[in-house]
Amino acid sequence: MYSIGQLSKKTGVTVRTLDHYDEIGLIKPSSKTDGGHRLYNEDDVMRLERVLALKFMGFKLEQIKNILKDSTSTWLESIQEQLEMVKREQERLKTLEQALLGISCSIEYEGEVNWSIIFSTIQLFQQDPEDVLQQYKSYLSEDEMEKIMDMNAQMSKEDMREWMEIISDIKANLEIDPASEKAQQLAERWMNLAENIFGNDEELLGDMWDALQNLKEGIVFYPMDKDVIEFIERVYMAKEEVK
Amino acid sequence: MYSIGQLSKKTGVTVRTLDHYDEIGLIKPSSKTDGGHRLYNEDDVMRLERVLALKFMGFKLEQIKNILKDSTSTWLESIQEQLEMVKREQERLKTLEQALLGISCSIEYEGEVNWSIIFSTIQLFQQDPEDVLQQYKSYLSEDEMEKIMDMNAQMSKEDMREWMEIISDIKANLEIDPASEKAQQLAERWMNLAENIFGNDEELLGDMWDALQNLKEGIVFYPMDKDVIEFIERVYMAKEEVK
DNA sequence: ATTGAATCGCACGTTACGTGTTGTTTTATA
DNA sequence: TATAAAACAACACGTAACGTGCGATTCAAT
Known part of the structure; x- marks a missing residue:
């Protein structure tokens, strides 16, 4: 007792x-x-x-x-319900982590709190990933969409950091001459990272690029917006002309 | 307004x-x-x-x-604190998922609620993984422990299910003749799965086996206990004798 | 018997609202 | 413009799992 x-x-x-x-x-x-x-x-x-x-x-x-x-x-039932709950919660936290990571990097590299990036990021993560990719439907195949979703989920902190770094670098230099040395370097860094992330899948990268160009509105890949895409376009056009 | x-x-x-x-x-x-x-x-x-x-x-x-x-x-600080919190919570949920999975399987295959398995499983997951592996310190190298922790974390639901299945099969047949056909089959299935999980790393498997034999008390790999280990030992000894 | 420690029972605080009630203000219709 | 209907304000109680007191017993040791 x-x-x-x-x-x-x-x-x-x-x-x-x-x-x-x-x-x-x-x-x-x-x-x-x-x-x-x-x-x-x-x-x-x-x-x-x-x-x-x-x-x-x-x-x-x-x-x-x-x-x-x-x-x-119904023990089994109860426990499996719990399991489902735990999984859902993990999913939620995973996207939350991604969002926080994106926002954290954006503040770190922009040096200030940018509410529009925050809103876009959150909006991006609030709807489920399926819906987000619906926009790309006309540009990407089912297969490609699945690949992208996987990558998105597996993007590491380091990848994210690099990604944010190059993009904020580009944003800081939007106005420089597209034919300049520096612009070429920036675009090349972007391409390298993109290839790195998209795993050398040239076709996927190409289709993705088409999609990005046509869907300039809104933020599609975290902090990458219209301005960045147009910058890279200009650089490539300048390169072509030199040739 | x-x-x-x-x-x-x-x-x-x-x-x-x-x-x-x-x-x-x-x-x-x-x-x-x-x-x-x-x-x-x-x-x-x-x-x-x-x-x-x-x-x-x-x-x-x-x-x-x-x-x-x-x-x-201190925006950055706040967000990074949040990030840390989210990560910790994810860790917690990951171990919780493993524990629930183990318990779920144990009920499924034993056909009843086995409180001692539940307690052991929970005890296993309540202390942090570092401490759990401390028991194996004298049998395994740093490297090996790290490998095991990785595997543990990455063990899929399917692996777990198979694992539970073979072990409960063995538990149902603890008393059969170690030299019998059935016993040999069971031991072989166990070995195959173990090799599958431990990735053909013979040395690791060997060291792990030593550790298991010497640390018979308590549950070390989810539902695998002393009885199971001794059964497999007996089967192998019987096999040796035949040779 | 006395005293200090343990315990009981009660109540309010926590978090981010949901739900419900009563009384008042605004808005729409006649 | 009178009146009915809708919106609103303000307040109160409930939620989940306890933490944190508090005064009033009861226990255990001296």
Whole structure:
């Protein structure tokens, strides 16, 4: 028989928590002293351990009460629901991380808080990725869209950082001569990174480029907007002319 | 100028939410009608949009108030803190998913709820992975431990399912003759899967096996316990004898 | 018996609103 | 312009899982 304090020490849960579990009828002490102090026996301890296990799995106290009530309970179902929930939450956090990463980089390289980039980024991540890619439907095949989605998801922090760096570099130099040495270098850096990310898939890159040119409005790849695309276009046109 | 209802329609946030933001001083309407109805102007709308953006990023309303208060605010710091939080949460969910997956499989294949497996699994995931591997320190090199941690994290649902299946098969047949056809098949299936997971790294597999044999207590790889290890040992010894 | 520690029971605080009520203001219609 | 209908203000209570007190017992040790 344990007093509430002893049980607390034994299991590591606070007295208040045990108090609460008693209040909501989750764990009622099997007996009491004449004075009214709660006494917990081994069965109670076991029940507590099970409750803690289920809590670790992410169930709510009310659910735990139900699960422990009917032993015929649909355990598998409950756990698989939890699994689904955990997966959905992970998806959410993954996109949130991407968004935060993009915003963080944008502040870092632009040196100030740019609300329009923030709004665009968030808007981009708020709708589900399927919808975002719908815009590209006429330019890309199913296959290509899937590839892009994979890349998007697997883009590492380093990739993102490099990507932000080159793009903010370009943004800082939008007005320079497209035929200049520096412009050529910038465009080349962009191309290299793009190839790197798109894995040397020339066809995909080409189709992607077509899509980008035709969908200049809005932000399509995080912070890359119309201005950047047009800059790169100009540089390439200048290059062609030299030839 | 928008009434609270118009603003609600325009932005999609409920009237009650705007009400709340007014209450806590997050978004106060810039003017009111003679009768006391709230009127929001474009600046208020902008502030609301910013609030929503920050909320999307996961900030609390109180934090948002502070961030929007001092423009000199440490934006980058705040966002990077958020990023860290998101990452930690993802880590937590990843391990939780693994644990749930293990428990789900254990119920599926054992056909009943086995609390001791559940407790062991949870205990395994509650301490951080570093500590778990500390037990193996004397049997495995740094390199090997790192490899194992990677595998552990990347073990797919299918792998886990197969793993659970073979192990529960073995558990159902612990008492059969180690020299029998069936026992040999079971051990072989186990070996094949282990090789599959450990990527044909014979040395790693060997060292791992040593560790498993010496650390029979507790569960080391999810549901694989002492009994299973001893069974496989017996089968191999029987095989040796035949030779 | 006394005293210090443990415990009980109660209540308010937390977060970001949802839901509901009553009384007032605005808007639309006659 | 009178009146009905809609919108709104202001307040209160509920949510989930406890944390943090608080005064009033009760327990355990001396």
